[in-house]
Amino acid sequence: MTENTGVNIGVLGKKSPRRSGAERVVNAPLPTVYGNFQAIGYLDHDRGDEQVALVYGEIGAENVLVRLHSECLTGDAFGSRHCECGDQLEAAMRAVVAQGSGIVVYLRGHEGRGIGLLAKLRAMALQAEGLDTVEANLALGLPVDARDYRVAAEILRDLGVRSVRLMSNNPAKREALTRHGIEVAEQVPLLIEPCESNITYLRTKRERMDHHLPHLDAVAQGS
Numbered sequence: 749m750t751e752n753t754g755v756n757i758g759v760l761g762k763k764s765p766r767r768s769g770a771e772r773v774v775n776a777p778l779p780t781v782y783g784n785f786q787a788i789g790y791l792d793h794d795r796g797d798e799q800v801a802l803v804y805g806e807i808g809a810e811n812v813l814v815r816l817h818s819e820c821l822t823g824d825a826f827g828s829r830h831c832e833c834g835d836q837l838e839a840a841m842r843a844v845v846a847q848g849s850g851i852v853v854y855l856r857g858h859e860g861r862g863i864g865l866l867a868k869l870r871a872m873a874l875q876a877e878g879l880d881t882v883e884a885n886l887a888l889g890l891p892v893d894a895r896d897y898r899v900a901a902e903i904l905r906d907l908g909v910r911s912v913r914l915m916s917n918n919p920a921k922r923e924a925l926t927r928h929g930i931e932v933a934e935q936v937p938l939l940i941e942p943c944e945s946n947i948t949y950l951r952t953k954r955e956r957m958d959h960h961l962p963h964l965d966a967v968a969q970g971s
């Protein structure tokens with residue numbers, strides 16, 4: 749165990765006085781299959797997380813099209829059908845390119861709604877036995893949603909953004925961002941066509957976490 753000396757050394761290769769919040773450390777061009785983004789890297793001094801915002805085009809201060817994407821290794825990288833995260837990330841990146849400008853903030857530390865990768869996998873194992881996504885977290889003695897959006901608001905502020913059109917179905921995200929000082933001018937639905945593997949998960953999000961998912965009405969009950 750090391751003692752906290754009040755000085756952060758290492759990540760940037762230089763010594764800096766102890767500070768808090770998100771610090772912008774790098775800006776790199778990131779060409780993707782969707783378009784050419786700028787990857788802007790941040791160090792969150794409060795949690796130690798390395799964060800990245802993908803910026804497309806010339807962004808203004810008001811009504812910026814924004815996605816705050818909670819990291820999901822299984823969904824984003826492996827194409828898991830357990831959740832709709834991978835499809836949402838792709839849809840958000842396509843949307844900002846189609847719009848001509850916007851930001852996708854990819855939030856590390858948000859695995860499994862903030863419980864971490866291993867706990868998420870344990871929760872998924874319980875869901876395979878019939879628990880829903882809320883019950884599974886509770887059965888493990890973990891919070892249903894432990895995500896914090898402070899760093900997202902700090903990153904947006906650093907990018908000069910005052911108000912956003914937020915691509916999300918989750919009212920809690922909107923409230924959290926507002927609480928941290930970023931105005932949400934509009935909530936833009938990000939509805940992904942459900943499939944057999946994720947329909948139960950999506951219904952639980954709607955029924956137990958108040959997510960706005962009107963398109964699920966079109967899917968037959970019990971399918």
Ligand SMILES: [Zn+2]
Binds near residue numbers: 820822831832833
């Ligand atoms: Zn996911």
